[in-house]
Amino acid sequence: KVYDCLVATNVKPAVISRVFDIVEQLQALSLADEAILESVFKPHVSHLLTNLSTLVARSKGNVSAVVDVLGRRQITILSELAPYLSDGTQATMLLELFAPLLRKPHKTVPEKIKVDMTMILCSLFPLIPELSDADGAIFGKAYRLLSQLFQTLRSRPARIALVKAFGRLSELQPSITHLARLMDSLNAYSTKRLEEPDFDRRLTAFAELNDSLYKSLSCRDWLPVIYNMFSFIQDPLELSIRSNAAGALKHFVDFAAEERGAYEDTFLKILLPGIKNGLRSRAELVRAELLTVLSHAVLRCTAIAALQEMRVLLAGGDEEANFFNNIHHVQIHRRTRALRRLAEFAEQGHLRSATLAEVFVPLVGNYIVSTDTLDHHLVNEAILAMGQMARQLSWGAYYSLVQRYLKLAKQKDASERVYVRTIVAVLDGFHFPMEEAVQEEEATVEADEDADRDVEEVPEDQETQEEGSAAQKPPVDASKLARIQDAVNGRLLPSLIQYLEKRDETEDSLRIPISTGIVQIAKHLPLEQRDAQITRLLTVLSQVLRSKSQETRDLARETLCRIACTLGPPYLSLMVREMRAALLRGPHLHVLAYSVHALLVHVTSGDHASTFHTLDNCVSDVAAVSSEVIFGESGKDVQAE
Numbered sequence: 001k002v003y004d005c006l007v008a009t010n011v012k013p014a015v016i017s018r019v020f021d022i023v024e025q026l027q028a029l030s031l032a033d034e035a036i037l038e039s040v041f042k043p044h045v046s047h048l049l050t051n052l053s054t055l056v057a058r059s060k061g062n063v064s065a066v067v068d069v070l071g072r073r074q075i076t077i078l079s080e081l082a083p084y085l086s087d088g089t090q091a092t093m094l095l096e097l098f099a100p101l102l103r104k105p106h107k108t109v110p111e112k113i114k115v116d117m118t119m120i121l122c123s124l125f126p127l128i129p130e131l132s133d134a135d136g137a138i139f140g141k142a143y144r145l146l147s148q149l150f151q152t153l154r155s156r157p158a159r160i161a162l163v164k165a166f167g168r169l170s171e172l173q174p175s176i177t178h179l180a181r182l183m184d185s186l187n188a189y190s191t192k193r194l195e196e197p198d199f200d201r202r203l204t205a206f207a208e209l210n211d212s213l214y215k216s217l218s219c220r221d222w223l224p225v226i227y228n229m230f231s232f233i234q235d236p237l238e239l240s241i242r243s244n245a246a247g248a249l250k251h252f253v254d255f256a257a258e259e260r261g262a263y264e265d266t267f268l269k270i271l272l273p274g275i276k277n278g279l280r281s282r283a284e285l286v287r288a289e290l291l292t293v294l295s296h297a298v299l300r301c302t303a304i305a306a307l308q309e310m311r312v313l314l315a316g317g318d319e320e321a322n323f324f325n326n327i328h329h330v331q332i333h334r335r336t337r338a339l340r341r342l343a344e345f346a347e348q349g350h351l352r353s354a355t356l357a358e359v360f361v362p363l364v365g366n367y368i369v370s371t372d373t374l375d376h377h378l379v380n381e382a383i384l385a386m387g388q389m390a391r392q393l394s395w396g397a398y399y400s401l402v403q404r405y406l407k408l409a410k411q412k413d414a415s416e417r418v419y420v421r422t423i424v425a426v427l428d429g430f431h432f433p434m435e436e437a438v439q440e441e442e443a444t445v446e447a448d449e450d451a452d453r454d455v456e457e458v459p460e461d462q463e464t465q466e467e468g469s470a471a472q473k474p475p476v477d478a479s480k481l482a483r484i485q486d487a488v489n490g491r492l493l494p495s496l497i498q499y500l501e502k503r504d505e506t507e508d509s510l511r512i513p514i515s516t517g518i519v520q521i522a523k524h525l526p527l528e529q530r531d532a533q534i535t536r537l538l539t540v541l542s543q544v545l546r547s548k549s550q551e552t553r554d555l556a557r558e559t560l561c562r563i564a565c566t567l568g569p570p571y572l573s574l575m576v577r578e579m580r581a582a583l584l585r586g587p588h589l590h591v592l593a594y595s596v597h598a599l600l601v602h603v604t605s606g607d608h609a610s611t612f613h614t615l616d617n618c619v620s621d622v623a624a625v626s627s628e629v630i631f632g633e634s635g636k637d638v639q640a641e
């Protein structure tokens with residue numbers, strides 16, 4: 001009856017918690033006393049397991065129900081009771097429930113819960129007769145699940161539990177026994193030292209795999225091997241493990257190039273996404289190792305279009321000019337040259353948006369850090385390369401890139417100045433034509449939502465969008481054009497101006513350069529929206545001229561001069577009016593006169609003189625400023641001095 005409380009309708013968490021207390025006490029007592037185990041615990045264990053399984057089934061799809069305190073206790077109890085399981089349908093149901101949870105990231109479902117779930121799987125497998133059918137759906141599901149976990153589970157208890165579960169699966173399916181032995185050796189831990197891998201066994205297994213075993217593996221056999229290699233290649237400390245893992249992946253690439261068919265499918269669905277994901281690693285040694293695998297794949301897999309566009313980066317077999325060899329070269333100037341070449345190839349349209357966004361943007365982003373920690377020439381080249389790549393990105397990737405660096409800039413760390421320069425470079429590369437106003441009703445709600453992507457996420461479906469040189473052509477789809485317009489006007493520009501507006505004397509000089517990038521984007525908007533955004537920007541910059549810091553005022557003045565040249569004569573009178581509205585009294589009047597004079601001198605001298613040949617529309621404002629500084633209050637102040 002107590003166990004039935006677990007599945008009562010509308011049962012409160014406090015009741016479930018109390019029942020769990022009773023179960024835990026019974027477990028502890030039955031371990032100490034054999035009589036309690038036989039007379040009290042065992043007779044009702046199947047009933048308890050049925051109720052626990054029902055409880056787990058109720059939480060289906062609700063991750064928080066598994067991750068909270070009760071959920072964790074429930075999984076722990078279930079893992080201890082799992083050896084008593086005897087019902088095959090229950091076992092199949094639990095396998096179905098655990099599979100999606102085990103695939104969730106560690107932030108959502110902690111690794112400790114996954115270890116308990118993996119231990120439960122060890123007890124479930126012998127109860128599911130369908131697992132003996134190698135071609136069955138259930139065996140395929142369990143096999144793929146365990147294979148994937150070899151990449152994500154890192155701790156020693158997790159790896160040991162996983163190897164054990166794989167061993168149990170191989171007992172039911174003898175065709176994978178050789179793989180189970182290989183997994184056991186590749187994940188062996190030292191019996192003498194805590195947490196230390198057993199390098200002798202591991203390196204022997206690697207030697208066997210890379211020398212002969214790889215030739216006899218079928219495409220399905222490669223699955224757990226590939227996922228294991230992705231886990232090992234992420235180890236920045238052990239060179240031997242890393243290089244052996246890269247060697248095994250290269251063997252698979254050779255199969256994909258020669259055999260095609262299923263090998264090529266596995267390469268495109270598992271290996272290539274895994275490499276792209278690994279290139280986001282913070283560890284340079286890990287990225288370098290993965291790039292050697294990618295370089296090998298570009299060289300060998302001539303039939304895969306996604307790789308062939310990167311072929312230009314191999315420089316026709318010239319090792320000295322090969323991008324993949326040089327981007328992490330020990331000599332800094334070789335890295336700089338590699339970045340320059342990448343920017344050139346991107347500019348020529350060789351690389352599609354998907355390739356740039358998934359491979360090269362995260363790769364180059366590792367060099368966009370404070371110049372205190374990295375050579376400033378390398379940082380400059382990385383920023384220029386990022387700007388060039390931005391010109392080829394499709395809208396989803398472009399927008400997420402701007403948002404990512406805006407988010408980083410808001411953290412106010414030592415790299416803020418570098419992030420702002422990167423934002424300006426990316427904004428300068430804005431290439432989406434929006435000059436024509438589009439009717440609001442043409443834009444679909446779904447498309448609008450689609451534009452507001454997660455900052456860290458790079459969309460996978462960009463491959464189907466127009467990319468490379470096609471990105472310069474105006475999008476034909478009116479709803480897509482309206483979506484971009486709406487995102488720029490409603491989200492992108494407001495977020496940039498909001499960042500610029502933050503009042504902080506010490507950091508104003510870091511943020512002001514973003515204004516030039518904002519103007520570059522605003523120029524592409526239809527006239528009505530353009531004027532609203534530019535007016536708001538000029539208001540913010542005019543307010544900055546009130547700053548007490550000479551350096552900040554000088555920077556704001558120079559920025560206004562640059563913006564005036566970018567926007568042309570029609571906006572000059574608006575600029576002077578905004579400055580007059582911001583600088584109204586006292587010393588500000590002197591700043592106003594000086595700034596207006598500097599602006600007029602800048603636009604009427606040098607190369608700009610031909611553009612600004614008539615200034616009639618701002619004469620009245622200039623005259624008012626001049627008369628004030630000569631005959632008004634500020635003029636009297638000067639005379640008094």
